[in-house]
Each structure stands twice: as structure tokens, then as C-alpha cells.
Amino acid sequence: MTKRMEVSGTAFVMSAGMLDQKDAKTTHGLIRGSERFQTLAVIDDKFAGQDAGMVLDGKEKGIPIYPSFAAASEALGLPQYLVIGVATVGGVLPKQFLTTIRMALEKGVSVVNGLHDYLQDHPDLLALAQKSGAQLVDIRKPKKFEDLSFWSEAIYQVDCPIIAVLGMDCAVGKRTTARFIKEACTKNNLNAEMIFTGQTGWMQGAKYGFIFDSTLNDFVSGELSNAIIAAHKNEALDYILLEGQSSLRNPSGPCGAEYLISGNAKHVVLVHEVKKKYFDDHESWGLIPSVESEIALIKAYGSEVIALSLNTSGCSLVEAKAAQQALSKDLGIPVFLPLEEGVEGIIPVLKKLKQ
Amino acid sequence: MTKRMEVSGTAFVMSAGMLDQKDAKTTHGLIRGSERFQTLAVIDDKFAGQDAGMVLDGKEKGIPIYPSFAAASEALGLPQYLVIGVATVGGVLPKQFLTTIRMALEKGVSVVNGLHDYLQDHPDLLALAQKSGAQLVDIRKPKKFEDLSFWSEAIYQVDCPIIAVLGMDCAVGKRTTARFIKEACTKNNLNAEMIFTGQTGWMQGAKYGFIFDSTLNDFVSGELSNAIIAAHKNEALDYILLEGQSSLRNPSGPCGAEYLISGNAKHVVLVHEVKKKYFDDHESWGLIPSVESEIALIKAYGSEVIALSLNTSGCSLVEAKAAQQALSKDLGIPVFLPLEEGVEGIIPVLKKLKQ
Numbered sequence: 176m177t178k179r180m181e182v183s184g185t186a187f188v189m190s191a192g193m194l195d196q197k198d199a200k201t202t203h204g205l206i207r208g209s210e211r212f213q214t215l216a217v218i219d220d221k222f223a224g225q226d227a228g229m230v231l232d233g234k235e236k237g238i239p240i241y242p243s244f245a246a247a248s249e250a251l252g253l254p255q256y257l258v259i260g261v262a263t264v265g266g267v268l269p270k271q272f273l274t275t276i277r278m279a280l281e282k283g284v285s286v287v288n289g290l291h292d293y294l295q296d297h298p299d300l301l302a303l304a305q306k307s308g309a310q311l312v313d314i315r316k317p318k319k320f321e322d323l324s325f326w327s328e329a330i331y332q333v334d335c336p337i338i339a340v341l342g343m344d345c346a347v348g349k350r351t352t353a354r355f356i357k358e359a360c361t362k363n364n365l366n367a368e369m370i371f372t373g374q375t376g377w378m379q380g381a382k383y384g385f386i387f388d389s390t391l392n393d394f395v396s397g398e399l400s401n402a403i404i405a406a407h408k409n410e411a412l413d414y415i416l417l418e419g420q421s422s423l424r425n426p427s428g429p430c431g432a433e434y435l436i437s438g439n440a441k442h443v444v445l446v447h448e449v450k451k452k453y454f455d456d457h458e459s460w461g462l463i464p465s466v467e468s469e470i471a472l473i474k475a476y477g478s479e480v481i482a483l484s485l486n487t488s489g490c491s492l493v494e495a496k497a498a499q500q501a502l503s504k505d506l507g508i509p510v511f512l513p514l515e516e517g518v519e520g521i522i523p524v525l526k527k528l529k530q
Numbered sequence: 531m532t533k534r535m536e537v538s539g540t541a542f543v544m545s546a547g548m549l550d551q552k553d554a555k556t557t558h559g560l561i562r563g564s565e566r567f568q569t570l571a572v573i574d575d576k577f578a579g580q581d582a583g584m585v586l587d588g589k590e591k592g593i594p595i596y597p598s599f600a601a602a603s604e605a606l607g608l609p610q611y612l613v614i615g616v617a618t619v620g621g622v623l624p625k626q627f628l629t630t631i632r633m634a635l636e637k638g639v640s641v642v643n644g645l646h647d648y649l650q651d652h653p654d655l656l657a658l659a660q661k662s663g664a665q666l667v668d669i670r671k672p673k674k675f676e677d678l679s680f681w682s683e684a685i686y687q688v689d690c691p692i693i694a695v696l697g698m699d700c701a702v703g704k705r706t707t708a709r710f711i712k713e714a715c716t717k718n719n720l721n722a723e724m725i726f727t728g729q730t731g732w733m734q735g736a737k738y739g740f741i742f743d744s745t746l747n748d749f750v751s752g753e754l755s756n757a758i759i760a761a762h763k764n765e766a767l768d769y770i771l772l773e774g775q776s777s778l779r780n781p782s783g784p785c786g787a788e789y790l791i792s793g794n795a796k797h798v799v800l801v802h803e804v805k806k807k808y809f810d811d812h813e814s815w816g817l818i819p820s821v822e823s824e825i826a827l828i829k830a831y832g833s834e835v836i837a838l839s840l841n842t843s844g845c846s847l848v849e850a851k852a853a854q855q856a857l858s859k860d861l862g863i864p865v866f867l868p869l870e871e872g873v874e875g876i877i878p879v880l881k882k883l884k885q
Binding site: 291292293317320325326328330331387388389390391392393395396397423424425426427428429430431432433436437439457459460461468471472475476 | 646647648672675680681683685686742743744745746747748750751752778779780781782783784785786787788791792794812814815816823826827830831
């Protein structure tokens with residue numbers, strides 16, 4: 176199989192009726208921008224005929240939506256890749272995707288899959304791929320034992336600031352915040368790299384990273400430190416940003432210590448969704464704790480929260496600004512509204528870390 | 531393959547010259563006691579002729595040490611299992627073990643392996659096993675996707691105290707402390723179960739648990755909560771003890787939040803090795819923080835340290851008692867010396883949790 180990092184090219188992205196749902200966040204990431212895939216079309220029968228950027232963010236992106244793979248390929252010709260653009264609960268491949276996957280493979284189009292349900296474990300798909308020469312790219316498939324890295328104290332030699340972008344819960348916009356910070360750095364002639372830790376980060380083209388949730392626990396710290404060390408060695412970096420996963424206290428999978436301790440991130444940008452009350456929106460999972468207590472927990476690990484980034488989903492602009500002001504006053508740190516105002520204000524905060 | 535939980539019987543345990551080293555901790559666990567395996571002999575050419583219990587703890591255990599598999603089987607006949615009794619750095623199978631493994635398989639003796647290097651990935655061993663009908667039991671081999679559990683809020687319905695036995699570092703005696711507490715409970719007519727999270731816990735016969743470090747990160751919280759929920763449902767338990775792994779701030783693999791948050795352990799027994807200064811004894815990995823700061827970190831997660839257990843390796847009895855007194859005074863919690871005095875004193879502390 177081609178190495179994961181070598182995959183890139185033109186793509187159709189399939190969201191199959193789920194484009195307006197959180198589960199389609201892989202599709203959303205590819206619509207917003209990727210250096211790995213050139214997204215020619217989105218396949219979604221529910222939104223066919225519209226522009227994908229308009230449906231997602233109200234911004235024209237020049238990415239048409241087709242009702243089917245057949246319709247898209249008739250209009251645009253075949254792409255190099257078909258990307259499964261959804262992350263379902265439990266990572267199972269939805270049945271309605273299989274017909275389209277088979278059609279793509281028959282025509283020699285490689286399929287990229289970020290679910291825990293691996294295409295390579297479906298003998299019929301494997302046979303089709305072998306016949307046509309298409310690839311089955313299961314990006315969430317765990318690496319082999321011999322390809323995994325152990326943690327190394329060489330992380331302590333990385334001499335540029337390492338900043339973890341952590342969240343108060345999953346799906347609050349950690350990756351998007353990290354991407355915005357990276358872009359703000361570029362604009363200001365600062366060289367920052369984001370270490371990806373999820374499939375969408377990889378799909379968007381991040382060069383260094385690993386897929387946190389499908390790594391054997393013993394190797395998470397090693398894969399993370401290894402990616403940071405490699406990025407630091409190969410690029411002349413001013414800052415290293417770490418894409419957070421889940422949250423420190425989300426009960427379905429607490430993450431955070433790995434970034435702060437194994438990744439030696441002494442600085443944190445914390446992402447908070449103003450109107451989100453319960454972990455993963457389930458009342459039975461429990462209340463998301465206060466931002467103050469999260470900052471204290473991060474401090475107990477020896478790291479400092481340098482800024483707060485707000486996800487203002489469901490807020491009016493007035494509410495968003497009020498939340499920003501109140502939190503900034505209470506916490507005494509800069510508070511950003513990335514979607515409303517950008518994150519340009521992080522630049523002086525970052526520059527201070529280098530003084 | 532036979533299900534992992536159904537494996538049990540007579541065994542030779544191979545430590546191959548490493549019996550006096552920390553890496554042989556699987557062998558140490560089996561010498562000290564197991565409900566899963568009846569250890570007939572230890573195979574270790576360096577200590578051949580001695581009693582394994584005498585070498586390990588200075589206590590006769592009636593387990594002879596033989597220089598080779600051939601010598602042991604000539605004296606005692608064939609066992610049902612050969613257990614690889616070492617955990618090497620990186621989990622690679624040491625070459626010197628292969629000859630013995632082949633010999634065992636040829637004679638139809640199943641081999642139990644707790645390394646990340648799976649026997650089933652060695653075609654020659656697989657062929658030998660298939661020929662003789664022996665099993666290759668790779669206990670650290672990750673479960674298949676469909677056999678893994680997701681976290682469930684049913685954990686909040688578990689109505690007996692859940693106590694995590696966590697450590698200030700790896701290999702300080704968490705499992706042993708948990709086992710001692712369980713035994714103290716039994717003596718006092720209290721029913722406690724230890725949820726195992728490592729291969730040695732499984733080898734010693736714990737009924738509920740999973741192997742933390744070889745679980746895909748996304749499923750750690752689910753496997754843990756599932757084991758706790760199952761133990762609570764099937765047994766009439768007064769207490770559930772969780773075997774900790776690594777430590778909250780060991781950089782090579784910080785663990786802890788999973789127990790406190792996903793496993794809902796509101797109580798912690800903390801294990802501290804008095805004379806251990808650096809994580810994993812490597813100065814370059816950094817200083818182990820103070821016990822006070824660890825208790826504060828655990829509190830920031832919303833859990834309480836109810837007792838401290840001291841590993842007094844390298845201490846005289848006077849030093850051990852002095853450390854116990856000083857820490858007890860400073861921290862205001864009971865401090866135990868398990869090897870010197872047992873952990874009987876935990877019983878009133880546990881009883882208080884039920885009031």
C-alpha cells in the first residue's frame with residue numbers, strides 16, 4: 176500500500192445526506208480547505224445542486240454538490256479519490272455508503288476512509304480494489320507495532336514554544352482554532368506548524384502528526400513526541416501547535432495530560448463553547464465544568480492557559496461579545512471570537528512567549 | 531482461538547536469566563500467586579537449582595528453578611502452558627526465548643505471551659502450533675474493533691465505592707498494593723474485586739479488566755467502565771479496586787484521568803516509592819513531583835486521596851518508619867507500609883466510605 180503521507184490528489188467527498196450534521200466534520204474540513212485533497216465535488220443527495228461552501232458557512236467555495244457518484248463523475252470526470260466524509264458514532268461504515276464505494280473501486284478510484292471499520296477488512300471491497308488497481312486507504316487503521324515510536328526525552332530539547340489547543344469538550348472547534356492561529360502566524364511572518372491528531376487534520380494536509388484515538392495507548396506519548404521532534408528538526412519553526420482531542424474531563428475519553436506532559440506543551444489555548452452545557456450534549460454524561468476549574472487543572476499539570484477561544488454556536492453577536500467581555504474580565508487572559516473577529520490578537524501573546 | 535478468559539492451568543514460567551530484574555515482573559507476579567496458572571517451575575539458567583520464592587522474596591514457595599525447558603519437563607513432565615515471564619522495553623521478544631518457545635510448541639505446550647511482539651505474527655511459530663495443536667496466546671494483542679466497548683454513563687449507577695490504586699511512577703507496586711487491599715477485605719468479610727489493567731493482573735487470575743496499554747485509545751474509557759459495570763452487576767461487591775497504570779505525570783505515558791473520570795473513581799490510594807527520585811529512574815525524564823502536588827492534581831479532577839502506600843525499596847526499617855511518620859503528619863492521611871506491616875489499617879478507612 177502507498178504510504179499514508181503520500182496520498183494526495185483530486186477528490187469527491189461523500190456526506191450522503193449528512194452535510195448539515197456534526198458527524199460530517201471530515202467533509203466540513205475538506206470544504207474549508209486542504210493541502211492534501213483538491214475537493215472537486217461533494218456527494219450528498221439532500222443538498223444536490225447547491226454550492227458546498229454556501230450550505231456550510233454561507234460562503235461560495237466553487238464546490239458543487241451532486242446527488243450521486245455517477246452524476247458527479249459524469250459532470251466532472253473521475254477523481255483520484257473518493258473520501259468518506261463522515262465520522263459516525265462507533266466508527267461503523269454506514270450501509271448506504273457501500274454501493275458508492277463499490278462503484279468507485281470498479282472504476283479504479285481509490286477510497287479514503289477514516290472510520291474504525293476498515294475497508295481492508297471487507298473481502299469484497301479488497302477484491303474489487305485488487306482487480307482495478309484502486310487503493311483502500313484506511314487512515315484510522317492502527318500502525319504496525321514496528322512502525323510505532325516510544326516517547327523520548329529529546330522532546331525537552333525542542334526549543335520553540337509548544338502550544339496545545341485544548342477544548343472544554345469534544346467538537347468545539349480545537350482544530351479550526353489551531354488552523355486559524357497557524358494562518359495568523361503566516362500572515363505575520365511567523366512559521367508555525369500544527370501537529371495533527373485526528374483524521375481531518377491529516378485530510379487537510381498537515382505534515383506531522385498521528386491519529387490519537389486509533390493508536391494503542393502505550394504509543395500515544397511516543398507518536399506525539401516523535402511528531403513534535405520531527406517537525407522541529409525538519410522545519411525552522413517559531414511555534415508548534417498541537418491539535419487537541421476530546422477534553423481533559425470528557426468521560427468518554429479524557430485526553431490532555433499527553434499534550435501537557437509527554438508533548439511538553441507549557442502553553443495552552445483553551446476552546447470553550449459558550450452555550451454548551453453537558454459533555455457531548457448528553458445530560459446523563461454530566462455538566463461541563465467551569466473554565467476557571469479547567470485552567471486550575473491545567474495549572475496543576477504545570478502548564479499555563481494563555482488565551483481562551485470562544486465557539487459562539489447559537490449566540491447572537493451581542494451575546495458573543497458579552498461572553499467575551501465577561502470571561503476576559505473574570506479570567507484576566509485574552510478571549511477571542513475566531514469566527515466573528517479572527518485570532519489576530521494572539522500574535523502579541525505568542526511573541527511574548529519568545530521574549 | 532480459545533477466549534482469553536478461559537485460559538488456565540499448569541505452567542512453566544520463563545525468565546531466562548532475568549529473574550532478579552524489574553523486567554521479569556510477570557514472573558514475579560506468578561511466583562507470588564495466581565488463580566489462573568499453577569506455576570510448576572521457573573526457567574532461568576542463572577538461578578537454576580534454587581527456589582523461586584527464595585530468590586524473589588526470601589520466602590520458600592515450593593517452585594523450583596530449572597536451567598531449561600528440557601530439564602524442567604524431564605523432571606516434572608510437560609505443563610499445559612509456557613508463560614513468557616518478562617516485559618522488555620518496547621515489548622520485543624528476546625531472541626533467546628525463541629528456541630524454548632519452538633521446543634514447547636513442538637511438544638504441544640501452549641505459549642502465553644504478554645509482549646507487543648505477537649507470537650501469531652511469527653509464521654514459523656504459527657505453523658508449529660497448528661501442527662501440534664498448541665495455542666499461541668498473545669494476551670497483549672489488541673481486541674478486534676467489534677469486541678471493544680464504548681464508555682457508558684451506566685458507570686454512574688455503580689453504587690459501591692470505586693477506589694483507584696494509582697502511583698507516583700510506574701513499577702512502584704500498585705498491583706501488589708491493590709492485591710493486598712483485596713486480601714485484607716476478604717479477611718474482614720468484605721467483598722472486593724480488583725479490575726486488572728495489565729497482563730500480570732490477568733495472569734494472576736483477576737476476572738474483570740482489560741490490558742490498558744494495548745487498547746486503542748478511543749476504547750480505553752469504554753473497556754474500563756465496561757469491566758467495572760460487569761463486576762458490579764455479577765458480584766455482590768462492597769468495593770471495586772482499580773489497578774492503576776504508569777502515573778498521572780510519567781512523560782512516557784501519563785495515565786490517571788481515565789480512572790478518575792471514565793471509571794468514576796472518587797477515591798484514590800496513592801503508591802509512593804520513598805527513595806525513587808526520577809521517573810522510571812532516568813534523570814533525563816525529570817524529577818517525580820511531590821506527593822502533595824499529586825494529591826492536589828487528583829483533587830483538581832474531583833477525587834480524594836484516602837491513603838498513601840509506601841514502597842520502601844532500599845530503606846532500612848528505621849528509614850521506612852520515619853518516612854511513614856513524616857508523610858502521615860504532613861498529609862494528614864493514613865500511610866501504610868504494605869510489605870512491613872500489611873494494609874489492615876485500610877479497613878476502617880474503607881468502612882467510612884460506606885457510611
